[in-house]
Amino acid sequence: MVAGMTLFRQFIASLSPRPLETEPLPPEDRVSRVSKLVLADIYRREAPGLLRFFKHRADHQDAHDLMQESFVRLADADARRDHDIERPEAYLNRIASNVLRNESKSAYERARANTLPVEDAGLTAPDLVETLEARDMINRVQSALMQLKPKTRDIFLAHRVDGLSYEEIGQRMGLRRKGVVWHMTKAIAHLDRTLRSR
Numbered sequence: 001m002v003a004g005m006t007l008f009r010q011f012i013a014s015l016s017p018r019p020l021e022t023e024p025l026p027p028e029d030r031v032s033r034v035s036k037l038v039l040a041d042i043y044r045r046e047a048p049g050l051l052r053f054f055k056h057r058a059d060h061q062d063a064h065d066l067m068q069e070s071f072v073r074l075a076d077a078d079a080r081r082d083h084d085i086e087r088p089e090a091y092l093n094r095i096a097s098n099v100l101r102n103e104s105k106s107a108y109e110r111a112r113a114n115t116l117p118v119e120d121a122g123l124t125a126p127d128l129v130e131t132l133e134a135r136d137m138i139n140r141v142q143s144a145l146m147q148l149k150p151k152t153r154d155i156f157l158a159h160r161v162d163g164l165s166y167e168e169i170g171q172r173m174g175l176r177r178k179g180v181v182w183h184m185t186k187a188i189a190h191l192d193r194t195l196r197s198r
Helices: 002-012 026-059 062-078 087-114 127-149 148-160 168-173 176-196
Strands: none
Touching: 026 062, 026 087, 062 087, 127 148, 127 176, 148 168, 148 176, 168 176
């Protein structure tokens, strides 16, 4: 947010050159200067809410840029008008909605440009034989696991499915590492025999 304030202050300062201290200010410069101060006040008040608005509706990394773009457009609109904007906060909200809409359109166009038409995709249906073989293998593994003693099965699943180490399994089951290794060896040998036999 501090970086955003700095960028905005630089933008405000660049709108018109500062007069020398000895030169009298013409009425137009006084109006312009008051307008800039009001714009800075609006920035301090509205920037946090506007940033939240963009973070909820756009990518987080783009939120600051979109907020800055909104304030730049507000400052530009204020500079081009002959009179002050009556409700600058409402005007800023409208600008923010338009900026978000433009960003969405741009993102859509970029995505569309990177999309491959369905006719060119070369999609293939899954191989039915491979699907049936995979389903059969899952059923065989489940059947082999159910043939194990519950403690051996729990140790095997804790290591292979849950990713626990032998030490963690030993602490849970009240076994030494050697006991966990014995159960794992038994489970692997049983699964290997069962899956080879069919």
